[in-house]
Amino acid sequence: MIALVALAHGLSHFYQIATAVLFPLxxxxxxxxxxxxxxxxALYYIVSGICQTLAGFAVDxxxxxxxxxxxxxxxxxxxxxxxxxxxxxxxxxxxxxxxxGNSVFHPVDFSILNARVDKARLGYAFSWHGIAGYxxxxxxxxxxxxxxxxxxxRGALLGAALIGAAVVALLAVHGATLQVRPAKARHEGSxxxxxxxxxxxxxxxxxxxxFVMIGVGFIAMQTFGISAMVSLYGVNVxxxxxxxxxxxxxxxxxxxxxxxxxxxxxxxxxxxxxxxAxxxxxxFVLASAWLPAAALPLLLAAAxxxxxxxxxxxDLIVRASxxxxxxxxxxxxxxxxxxxxxxxxxVIFGWLLDRGEPAAVFYTVxxxxxxxxxxxxxxxxxxxxxxxxxx
Numbered sequence: 104m105i106a107l108v109a110l111a112h113g114l115s116h117f118y119q120i121a122t123a124v125l126f127p128l129x130x131x132x133x134x135x136x137x138x139x140x141x142x143x144x145a146l147y148y149i150v151s152g153i154c155q156t157l158a159g160f161a162v163d164x165x166x167x168x169x170x171x172x173x174x175x176x177x178x179x180x181x182x183x184x185x186x187x188x189x190x191x192x193x194x195x196x197x198x199x200x201x202x203x204g205n206s207v208f209h210p211v212d213f214s215i216l217n218a219r220v221d222k223a224r225l226g227y228a229f230s231w232h233g234i235a236g237y238x239x240x241x242x243x244x245x246x247x248x249x250x251x252x253x254x255x256x257r258g259a260l261l262g263a264a265l266i267g268a269a270v271v272a273l274l275a276v277h278g279a280t281l282q283v284r285p286a287k288a289r290h291e292g293s294x295x296x297x298x299x300x301x302x303x304x305x306x307x308x309x310x311x312x313x314f315v316m317i318g319v320g321f322i323a324m325q326t327f328g329i330s331a332m333v334s335l336y337g338v339n340v341x342x343x344x345x346x347x348x349x350x351x352x353x354x355x356x357x358x359x360x361x362x363x364x365x366x367x368x369x370x371x372x373x374x375x376x377x378x379x380a381x382x383x384x385x386x387f388v389l390a391s392a393w394l395p396a397a398a399l400p401l402l403l404a405a406a407x408x409x410x411x412x413x414x415x416x417x418d419l420i421v422r423a424s425x426x427x428x429x430x431x432x433x434x435x436x437x438x439x440x441x442x443x444x445x446x447x448x449x450v451i452f453g454w455l456l457d458r459g460e461p462a463a464v465f466y467t468v469x470x471x472x473x474x475x476x477x478x479x480x481x482x483x484x485x486x487x488x489x490x491x492x493x494x
Contacts, residue, residue: 104219104280105228107273108212109235111171114270115208116239117246118178118201119147121263122185122194123326124247124347125256127333127340132256135191137330141453143198144326145446148318150202152442156302159210159435167211167431168281174207175274179267181205186260206442210435217422218283223366229418230362234355237411240325241351244344302436309478310421310437316475318444320468324350327452327464334461336396346399353404357411365415375420375479378413382406383472390465410472420479444471 122129126140161170181201188194212232220228250259274281302308323331325347332343357378368374385406388394394402421437448467455463 104215105231107277107280108215109231110270111175111274112208112212112232113235113239113242114175114267115178115205116236117243118182118239118263118267119205120240120243120325121182121247121260122197124244124329124344125251125259126326127330128251128256129194133188133191133194137327137453137456138450139191139453140194141326141449141451143194144322144449146195147198147202147205148322148442148445148449150199151205152439152446154203154206155209155439155442156432156436158207159432162207162210162214162431162435167214167283168278170207171211171281172271172275172278174204174211175267175271177201177204179204179264179271182260182267183264186257186262186264188257206435206439209438210431213418213434214431215281215283225422226366226415226419227362229415230358230365233358233361233411233414233418237351237355237358237407241348241355244329244347244351248341248344302432307433307437311440311443313417313475313478314437314440315444316471316478318441319448319471320444320475321441322445322448323452323464323468326449327456330456331452331461331464332399334456334459335392335465336399338396338399342396342399346403349400350403350407353407354411355407357408358414361412361415364412365419368416371416371420372479374416375413376476378409378411379472379476379479381409383469385409386465386472387469390462390469392462417479 123140123144126137129135130137130140158170158174177200181197181199181204184197184200185194188197216225216228216232246263247256247259250262254262328347328350329340329343332338332346333340336343361374361378364374365371385402389399389402389406421434452464452467455461
C-alpha cells in the first residue's frame with residue numbers, strides 16, 4: 104500500500120516539472136518568453152491550489168480511491184495535451200487540465216497513509232512518500248533532456264503521458280489495496296461551517312503559511328533552476344540539469360534519513376529549523392556564485408539533503424495539528440499552500456530571467472526559507488509528545 108501511494112505521488116511530482124525542464128526548447132520553438140511560460144506554471148498552480156482543498160473535502164466525503172483515479176486520469180491528460188501543443192494556447196489548456204489532476208494527491212495520499220499505516224511506522228511511511236516525490240522531481244530533468252535529444256520536446260511529453268498511463272493501469276489492478284472508508288462515514292454530524300472552522304484554526308493556518316514559503320522556493324529551483332544556472336554560471340543545459348537532478352536526489356536522500364530522525368526526535372521543530380537554515384545558507388552560496396561551476400552538483404545535493412531531512416518531521420507536525428476525521432481537508436488545505444506559493448512567483452521569476460537577473464531567483468529562495476523557519480516555531484504540534492497525543 105505504501106509503495107502504491109508513493110508511486111502515485113512520484114508521478115504527480117514528475118508531471119509538475121516535466122514541461123518546465125523543457126522550457127529552453129519550448130521557448131525557442133514556439134517563440135514565447137520565459138514570462139509567458141512562467142504564466143502557464145502559475146496557472147497550473149492556481150488551478151491546483153483552488154482544487155486541492157475541494158479535493159480534500161471530496162476525499163473525506165467520498166473516499167480516497169475514487170478521487171485518486173480521477174486525478175491520475177487528468178494528470179496524464181495534461182501531459183498528453185502538452186505534448187500535442189503546437190501553440191501557446193494549447194499549453195495553457197494543458198496547464199489547466201494538469202493542475203486539476205495535481206490537486207488530489209496530497210489529500211488522497213495522507214488520508215490513506217494515516218488510516219492504514221501503523222502509528223509506530225508512520226514517520227517511515229511519510230519518509231517513503233516524500234522520497235517518491237523527490238525521485239519524481241529528479242527523474243523529470245534527466246528524462247526530459249534525454250528524450251528531447253532523441254525525439255524533441257513534444258516526444259518527451261508524449262512519452263511522459265505513456266508512463267502515466269502505465270502507472271494508472273498498475274494502480275487499477277491493485278485498487279482494493281487503496282480503499283479507505285470516507286471520513287464522513289466515521290464521523291457524522293459535521294457540517295460545512297464546522298469544516299471551515301477547522302481550517303481557520305491557528306495551527307492549520309501556520310502550516311498553510313509554511314507551505315506557501317516552501318512553494319515559492321520549490322518553483323524557483325525546480326522550474327527555473329536550470330535556466331538560472333545557465334545564465335548565472337554560463338554552463339550548458341546538461342550540467343545545469345545534472346545539478347538540479349543532484350538537488351532532487353539529495354532531497355530524497357535527506358527524506359530517507361529524516362524518517363529515522365523523525366521517529367526518534369523529541370523536538371520536531373528543531374529538526375525542521377536546522378534543516379531549513381542549512382539549506383538557506385547553501386542556497387546563498389549558490390546565488391553568490393562564489394564556487395566554480397563544476398561544484399554545482401555537489402552544492403545543490405547538499406542543499407537538497409538539508410531541506411529533505413525536515414520533511415518527515417514536518418508531516419508529523421501537520422498530523423499533530425489535525426483534528427480527528429479531518430485528515431483529507433486539512434492536508435488538502437495546508438498543502439494547497441505549495442500551490443499558492445507557486446501561483447504568482449513563476450511570472451516573477453520568468454521576468455527576472457528575461458531582465459538578466461538569475462541570481463535574484465536564488466536569493467528569493469534564501470529569503471523564503473528563512474521565513475519558513477518562523478512559521479514552524481509557532482506550531483503547537485512540533486514536539487514528539489504532541490504528535491503522540493494526536494494518535
